Amino acid sequence: MNRPSRRTVITASIVAVCVAVLGLFVVLEVRSAPEVSESSGAEDPRIVRADSHVLQEATEGSPVLVEFLDFECEACGALYPAIEQLREDFADEVKFVVRYLPLPSHLNSRNAAHAAEAAARQGQFEAMYRLLFETQTSWGESQEDMSPLFRTYAEELGLDLAQFDADVVSEDVAARVEADFQDAQSLGLSGTPSLFLDGEVIQPRTLGDFEDALERAVAAAG
Numbered sequence: 001m002n003r004p005s006r007r008t009v010i011t012a013s014i015v016a017v018c019v020a021v022l023g024l025f026v027v028l029e030v031r032s033a034p035e036v037s038e039s040s041g042a043e044d045p046r047i048v049r050a051d052s053h054v055l056q057e058a059t060e061g062s063p064v065l066v067e068f069l070d071f072e073c074e075a076c077g078a079l080y081p082a083i084e085q086l087r088e089d090f091a092d093e094v095k096f097v098v099r100y101l102p103l104p105s106h107l108n109s110r111n112a113a114h115a116a117e118a119a120a121r122q123g124q125f126e127a128m129y130r131l132l133f134e135t136q137t138s139w140g141e142s143q144e145d146m147s148p149l150f151r152t153y154a155e156e157l158g159l160d161l162a163q164f165d166a167d168v169v170s171e172d173v174a175a176r177v178e179a180d181f182q183d184a185q186s187l188g189l190s191g192t193p194s195l196f197l198d199g200e201v202i203q204p205r206t207l208g209d210f211e212d213a214l215e216r217a218v219a220a221a222g
Contacts, residue, residue: 043199044199045183046183046186046187047066047183047187047196047199048064048066048097049179049183051176052066052097052098052099052180053097053098053099053120053125053126053129054095054096054097055083055087055096055097055098055126055129056087056091056094056095056096057095058090058091058092058093058094058095059092059093061221062092062093062094062095062218062221063093063094063095063197063198063214063217063218063220063221064094064095064097064196064197064198064199065086065094065095065096065097065195065196065197065214066097066098066099066195066196066197067079067083067096067097067098067099067193067194067195068098068099068100068101068180068184068189068192068193068194068195068196069098069099069100069101069192069193070100070101070102070103070106070109070113070192070193071102071108071109071112071113071116071129071132071133071136072102072103072106072107072108072109072112072136072139072140072141073103073106073109073192073193074136074140075192075193076133076192076193077133077136077137077140079193080133080134082207082210083096086210086211086214089211090214090218093214093218094214094217094218098129099180099183099184100113100116100117100177100180100181101180101181101184101189101192101194102177102181103191103192106140106141107142107143107144107145108139108140108142108145108146108147110177111145111146111147111150112132112146112150113177114168114169114173114174114177115128115132115147115150115151115153115154115168116128116129116132117167117168117173117176117177118154118164118167118168118170118173119154119157119159119164121163121167121173122159122160122163122164124157124159127157128153128154128157131153131156131157132150132153135153147168150168151164151165151168197213197214197217198217
């Protein structure tokens with residue numbers, strides 16, 4: 001399908017996104033890409049599982065972008081607005097999936113993942129995902145348990161707090177987060193964000209690189 005390049009029109013929002021993710025792409029440029037061991041590509045269940053959280057669906061056969069993320073990771077926070085822009089630009093053309101990879105070096109990363117998963121049990125994963133990233137600067141890198149703050153987010157989203165309180169400390173939620181973490185470990189991932197496009201590791205150095213990779217994948221899926 002012929003269409004003009006998405007970069008032919010420069011808007012204030014694009015400029016803002018580019019500024020926000022500049023630091024991220026500097027980090028990605030100097031970090032070695034993970035070596036995925038014995039991956040079976042796009043069909044590898046360690047990359048996408050049936051219960052993986054889908055931020056945005058696309059038409060059948062579309063490319064699949066998977067992000068292993070840590071809600072407390074500054075680079076993931078920097079990537080967030082770019083992902084939101086790309087979701088808008090590639091609506092119905094790319095499926096966006098997220099997996100949990102709470103890094104042990106971040107005190108509240110697993111607490112945040114549990115909050116997101118507990119929200120998911122009430123159909124509000126994406127809403128909690130957004131809140132956690134949009135408020136990251138207010139709780140990230142804290143040396144205190146920020147679970148009470150995450151509970152206020154659940155209240156703000158109108159969740160059933162009794163259910164949220166039970167779920168966020170449940171073995172089921174802990175196991176769900178740990179399953180993602182173990183998949184990441186088996187893939188050799190040690191940092192976030194770690195990105196896969198149709199089962200292959202990608203490491204874009206600029207927002208343009210990211211757009212180009214998605215453009216190529218969409219064209220190949222044709």
